[in-house]
Amino acid sequence: MKSTAKEVRALDDRKLKILSAVVDEYIVTGEPVGSKAIMKYVNTSSATIRNEMAELEKQGYLEQPHTSAGRVPTYNGYRLYVDRLVKTNPLSKEEKAMLDGMILTDDLTEEGLVQSVSAALAELTNCAAVVSTSVPKFSVITKVEVIPTGKRMYVLLLITSSGSIKNKVCRLEFDLSSEQLEFFENFMRENLEGVSIDSLSDEMLKKLESAMGTYLLTLSPFVTGIYELSKEMAQQSVVVEGERNLLTCRDFDQNEIIRFLDNKEELKRILDQSFSGLHVMFSDETDSFVIGNSSIITSPFSKGGKTAGHLGIIGPMRLDYSKIIPYVEYFTQKISDLISDDYEDEEDGFDGK
Amino acid sequence: MKSTAKEVRALDDRKLKILSAVVDEYIVTGEPVGSKAIMKYVNTSSATIRNEMAELEKQGYLEQPHTSAGRVPTYNGYRLYVDRLVKTNPLSKEEKAMLDGMILTDDLTEEGLVQSVSAALAELTNCAAVVSTSVPKFSVITKVEVIPTGKRMYVLLLITSSGSIKNKVCRLEFDLSSEQLEFFENFMRENLEGVSIDSLSDEMLKKLESAMGTYLLTLSPFVTGIYELSKEMAQQSVVVEGERNLLTCRDFDQNEIIRFLDNKEELKRILDQSFSGLHVMFSDETDSFVIGNSSIITSPFSKGGKTAGHLGIIGPMRLDYSKIIPYVEYFTQKISDLISDDYEDEEDGFDGK
């Protein structure tokens, strides 16, 4: 609701302490928190705490499931807690080593790394890990190749500067002469190499086709094939790892989870608004959130200094933010470091040996 | 239990009719079936039916959840029903048209087709569709290609006679000379083309490596890369479509389903024993079955006359077999027809025009 400056000012130190205590306790127990339980955290009587809690409720930070129950944090309560109250301790040496140990490093490809990290994150947090990999804005086509592979069968190959490869089988009505093949490869080299993936539009396609002259008659399936490949590449992808953690989480409504897992478009849209740093979202915030009572923590990772995607978790609001936030931060940093190594290596350097 | 010839002989016509009626009724209602409900199917009094049911229970075809409840089919009951009693009507023209209409035919690749059919099957049956695609035994390597794509970056490409393509990025310590590249391509062409995918063993790898002489020093990552690609290709794949139908099915134990979906190895193993025709399995049969109370119906589909995989459904035992069995049969036949068209086209023919 309206969290005006006045209201926030009205939150003295003790109120904040109590709010924080309620959230901390609720995160652990999952049950509405009563005034007595808070006495462990604050040095006053339960009566005083009750008074304070009643006020926190009026201000919209807490709520009661029913009259004679304890308090539960509201969306605003969580928001305040995460933004201003939660204490995230930097990871110790041992913790970092533990996290590192959970990542398989035998698969050195970018996807392999990200997949391994997200599995670790899901395992660690008992949530589902989410990864969205955006198409790097600076990604351009570096190679178009056609490989004959059978009677009238050709494999189209598209490679970009960011290292993605896609292929597609194309069947033609006729076999091509080597002259035709050569023409196509040259034509593609001249017209597509260096072109950025997401700039390949319908119009561009039309222009290309008309520039091909009579070759178009036989080669047109290749052109549309390349076009489709580029479209596939330009698509942002979202992967959810550890879905079982959502299904077994009793904070959620089963049916909602099933619906969510069945259709990840919604999630895609949410992760699309790429945020610059670590970001915590709650399900009440945007009503487009599919899963009620959920929260999403994401952080971007980068490749060669440019954002390459986002990694995070989706779980219940009742999360141990103080632990999970550093995990997400550490892992995204880790990914950035590892794939940027690769990247620099690819582009400029030569790493001695 | 022991279903000896004597016992089976003891099943006169009326008993079979009653068993069939119990299964039919139970499939619809999901509730234990009482003697009165059977009166709709058989022209005798409920008392007689009760006597018969008591005997069917003694023989192991029915059971009671508790004393004063109706009867439910046992595993043996289902087995007998499916093997000898169920009446599967051949599909009508309209039904076939309806099924055809559910298949998207704009993606003409094999995977696209199979995916579309399995989605339709899942939708239609409210079960999960399962597809296992085996590596065709006759599939051989037709092409190995290396494409330079950046500083010390190369794409390995492996193509087989059955039309699968896989690629892998390989990073070397040094750039290769064109002479080295040429050597590798020739070497691979001579040694691997025509070799069947699943015959590529560790020993073969060793032999190849030793045959490469000094080239091995720089090219060894390529060899292991190719080896890994072939291993990936040789792997039988299992895909489950429509998982949500399992999760929302109240005949199952949620946790068991979640465990099942998390680990499809078990399913893979079951589908691995490729059966020659349509096959119905029940969860009691092999104790390796992950999901209790489930049944699997599969049928093979073929490509150019040779088995290419299996398509089917996994759902509760309480299935409308009389409808679903024809669906599975029709769809696998359909797939066989469509991809075999392709295949013949690829290998021998020329379709005019």
Next chain:
DNA sequence: TTTAGCACTCAAGAGGATAGAGTGCTAACA
């Protein structure tokens, strides 16, 4: 061999009592 009739069983649901966790309010206190 079949069937009507009857006593019996058992699960599921309705209703009622109880316990206990937690509250708000009042009045006393520092």
Next chain:
DNA sequence: TGTTAGCACTCTATCCTCTTGAGTGCTAAA
């Protein structure tokens, strides 16, 4: 004026009992 002890009150969760009704097995007659 802020804090606290005390108390009446509220509401859920749980347990127990009772009832209902579907369905059975058995017996005796047709």
